[in-house]
Amino acid sequence: MKTVSKFSLFFVGSVLSCAAWADGTLTAAHGGRMVEAAGHRLELVTMEDRVDLYLTDHGDQPVAAEKTKGKVTLxxxxxxxxxxxxxxxxxxxxxxGKAAGGKDVAAVxxxxxxxxPVIARLPAVPQGK
Structure with a gap:
């Protein structure tokens, strides 16, 4: 019985500690949509005539974009x-670029x-959300 109890405590403790490592929901600092890829966090902000992409690391610290280039496909x-x-x-x-209606559509x-290279896909946001 003691072996089963020790195993149960170990198992429960392991599960709870794994939950503590999870990052939870990504929070967009600029009102865009967030995705994680290749150790980076990307926030895509789509406007009528412009697209902004903010780069941060896994700890939400800004990553310099001065030597980068990219592409968004809506x-x-x-x-x-x-x-x-x-x-x-x-x-x-x-x-x-003209991105009318592109705010909530799928994007690569x-x-x-x-x-x-970092490649990420953002799924479309269902209408009404």
Whole structure:
């Protein structure tokens, strides 16, 4: 009986400690959508005529974007729109392009110039959410 009790305590303790390691929900600092990929956090902010992409590390610290470049592909119902991204100071990459209706659609983000290329997909946000 003691062996079963010790095993139960060990098992419960292991499960609880794993829960403490989880990051939980990603919080967007600029009102965009968040995704994690290749050890980085990406926040995509889509406006009518511009797209901003903020780069942070796993600890939410800004990652310099000065030597990077990227591309956002918005997967609209009418087709896809590709918007090139260039550094805009600090941890920000920006690109101009007509993205009407692209705020909540699926998007693919590619960033080059970090330790390794970062490719991430943001799913579409269901209507009404």
């Amino acid at each position: 997967l609209l119902t009418t087709g896809k729109v590709e918007i090139p991204l260039t550094p805009s100071g600090g941890n920000l990459l920006s690109g101009a 983000v590619v960033v080059e110039g970090l330790n390794k």
